[in-house]
Amino acid sequence: MIAKLLFIVTFIGAGFSLQLKQVVILSRHNIRTPLTTNLQLLTPKRWPKWNGETGFLTPKGRKLEQAMGRYFADWIIEEKLLLDKCSRNQVFVYSNTRERTIQTAKSFAEGAFGECAEVYYKNMTGMDPVFNPVIRNDSEEFREVVLSEMQAQLNNIDVKDALLRLNKIVDVKDSEYCKTEHVCDLSEVKNKIVFEVNKEPDVVGAIQLGNTLVDAFLMAYYDGMKEDDVAWGQIRTAQEWESFLKIVKAYHKIRFQTKLLDKDVASTLLKYLGDVFQNGSKKFYVLVGHDANILSLMSALNFKDYSLDGQFEKTPIGGKVVFEKWYEEENDRELLRVRYVYQSSKQIRDGVEASLQHPPLEALLQMEDCAVDENGYCPWNDFIRKFNIV
Template sequence: MITKLIFIVTFVGAGLGLQLKQVVLLSRHNIRTPLTTNLQLLTPKRWPKWNGDTGYLTPKGRILEQAMGRYFADWIIEEELLSDKCSRNQVFVFSNTRERTIQTAKSFAEGAFGDCAEVYYKNITEMDPVFNPVIRNDSEEFIKTVLSEMQAQLNKIDLKDALLRLNRIVDIKDSEYCKTENICDLSEVKNKIVFELNKEPDVAGALQLGNTLVDAFLMAYYDGMKEDEVAWGRIRTAEEWESLLKILKAYHKIRFQTKLLDKDLASTMLKYLGDVFQNGIKKFYVLVGHDANILSLMSSLNFKDYTLDGQFEKTPIGGKVVFEKWYDDVNGRDLLRVRYVYQSSTQIRDGVEASLLHPPLKALLQMEDCAVDENGYCPWNDFIRKFNINSLVNNSNSQTVGEGALF
């Protein structure tokens, strides 16, 4: 059941005499079905039934995203970035090619602008180059350095308690996987880095298996399944969730946030956004991709570590990194504010629709070399300088990005 709550919101920018000039959202897709069909091999228990193909946006995810679209449209109109919800020539919505991202983008656009905004995506089976977090640099020095850093991170993690908890939840000792592969204790499974040109980096073994299981539990929790259907009722407290989510966080950090590797994985996204921030003529851009896009981009731009209150994840389902360009009329300069706009784990599970009266949660984000003032704004030119430096690093490895997106 989708519920609506009421909350009063105020706007900071107007109170400081600032004018909102441009907004760029980098969004993760909303709630989806699990990404694998092999879950049954890892437990003798019966998994809950999902309505939808593997990795597809769920009906609840669609509703929540429509509401998020309405919230953002109301916000930018309140801030006078757009005059109304049919400013077609001032809006650009761009999605990766996966069903969950396309449907998330369409749901957001529908909620925000009705029929007055189209969603751009390539009609191809492979990932759009802008959103594809694959290894592009084939130099021996790069590969050697990155593999060393990934292994160093892998050596630091201690997930034994979380993996033992996962053993008990799924009863892996009685699973088909235990019988056929002789893997009956996830805490004893070795991890191995998988590193291949033009593919995503991966960590096969306990981290990958654990990520698959915990992700499925989390999606069931978000989608509002009954308590006894979410991990068969064996995750009851926030502390238990936090323990299991350490597996996801470690898996994603090693894959997407190792220095040098992060810039390579995000190189096409960096180039695309650099073009938007410096040459984009539209006022409102929405890019819908994946957690890998957000993680690698934030790491490559040296975002400081952050905490999202009320959330299990670092990159919540439906969450958005919001880049806001403001003009300071008093000092005659452009400023940047970056925030994570998201819903809490409980809000998502309860189906709370975001609105101006009950806005989503927000966390101020900060970057190294772009110092913020007491209100969370940093100089725009310092921000753009970071993109110019990154473009020099990645120019030789960048692929063609989405044509026509700026116009």
């Protein structure tokens, strides 16, 4: 709120006035259960019990998302983008087809607008093509360049220390994986890049196994499980979390943030958002997808590197990339501001519900070729031009 007040004072004092014209949010789903049922193969220890199917939104995730919806609705009404919480014809909430994204979108819409907003999602068993981060370019030249870029990324990462520590946490030497695969040290598992058209790019091996384990630990931490049930009590400090999250960040960077590949896997989302930004008739859009969508889109649009205070993740659970279109009357021009709105790792674990009185954290984001002024705004036309290039 302090930053917001300073912004208002700055522009009023300078004789300028800004009016919020449109908000487009790309959100990651909120807290979910782990994505794999094969975790037991990697350890002789007993995993904590989750109440919910694999990859489903948890009750706590639903509650946090409802609060985030209320926060955003209160904010856009305060900014006079909408007159009230029942502006049905000015709101569009769109989800991918996965349960965790649908329920996140429904929770957000319920918290924000009650029964005055419906969630749209396609009636299909597979991923919605708009959100599906798969390889689409089937040319051999593209394949060769991308494989080279992915391999270069893979060659430059060093997460061996973290993998060795994971060995001890899960006791992999006594696991079923060790007995059947005869690999009893995660750091010794070879990494192999998987490139197949119409499938997500992947890296199979040590880094993928490490990502799976750390993700399960992190979801347990977020969901508020007892400390002894989070990695069996063996990850307790922020520094320890940061060391293990290096595996997750490296895994996603290789898969979704190499040049050429990012634009390809994000191509359908880029096309959809480009149309919304240029022709969208609604004032408030919310798209709910996955970390892969955020990472590939931000890379494709050449976002500069950023950091999120108080967060272990680069794309936090429930976090939102918020594109804001503002109109500056004094100079008769449109401006863009982009923020990452999120909750800290501790706020999520503690179940802190966002509100105007206790707002979530935020980080100002910047893109190459869309220079921002001292208040974080770049020319709208410079931003739109990017969609005619990517």
